[in-house]
Amino acid sequence: MQYPEPIAKLIDSYMKLPGIGAKSATRMAFYTIDMPADDVTDFAKALISAKRDLHYCSICGNITENDPCVICADKTRDQSKLIVVEQPKDVMSLEKMREYHGLYHVLHGVLSPIEGKGPEDLNITSLVKRLQDNEAIQEVILATNATPEGEATAMYISRLLKPAGLKTTRLAHGLAVGSDIEYADEMTLFKAIEGRTEI
């Protein structure tokens, strides 16, 4: 015996989401049937709207409803600094800090030979062009993740930008605030000692 078709299809759709296997998808599908009808309708509308109304900003590559995005359109922001991140959600994390008021550029991934992702698959060409066209930018802060792929991507971009004489910086590595030395891994400790500062 099979599940009735409507629920089988819903399970299939849930299984396409990242980190969701057959068991979780089934649980979610049965849960959906018991949800208020309005919530389900809103959910369906939100799916359609997210896919239809969101685009990538033609300048920075961040997701946005309007092109250019609010950050690129805001001329009161510091036009001399640009942070390069992997994903749109990284922009959101940095904005939550409320301490940075410059620009962003979203790569949409990292260099990954294993996954066959080269520089041409990332938003790198548009970054180089943006820096050539926009002389106000004086510092590029590479904020890719502290993973091997993130490091390699930051290294690649910094070498690409060096001939232009731009100041290129990388986020500091070290102990997370509030973390215990006991639980820090060797590489993090090494980076924390290497990057120690005078107090």
Added chain:
Amino acid sequence: MQYPEPIAKLIDSYMKLPGIGAKSATRMAFYTIDMPADDVTDFAKALISAKRDLHYCSICGNITENDPCVICADKTRDQSKLIVVEQPKDVMSLEKMREYHGLYHVLHGVLSPIEGKGPEDLNITSLVKRLQDNEAIQEVILATNATPEGEATAMYISRLLKPAGLKTTRLAHGLAVGSDIEYADEMTLFKAIEGRTEI
């Protein structure tokens, strides 16, 4: 800075699913934006269809597109046995076994004083009525979960049915097939010894 509204709404919708917090919902929402448009449309349609086209069978309470459900409508099934389960997905698990060909009754929950769930919140009245109206049923197999609430619910129903002189049975407790005694908990071992059979 907030997320653009379409993605904020989608994150809210994902967060209504069981076991999904803010981080997972955000990851799923960004993933959705990168999914093929057809998949997203199918997902939205599946949500609407699951909520609109699925109903509970008026006889057994299982989810179904047509009323009565395929199991209740199938007169070739053994009309003398009835398994009582907590949820529609339990019916599916038992059907996968392909060894049982009788009927089902879905309670849609268990007795839970903590959650304020009493007998009137479950499909128990309809079970009693069904057993009164249908004299072909000779055995009621209580297949609620082996949790305290499941046990209490099975006990409650068996007491309710006793005056009618119906045969009421409970699924066996013991070691799962393929499991190690080493990892079994005390209660399971106790039940396994208590329910030992001659070989």
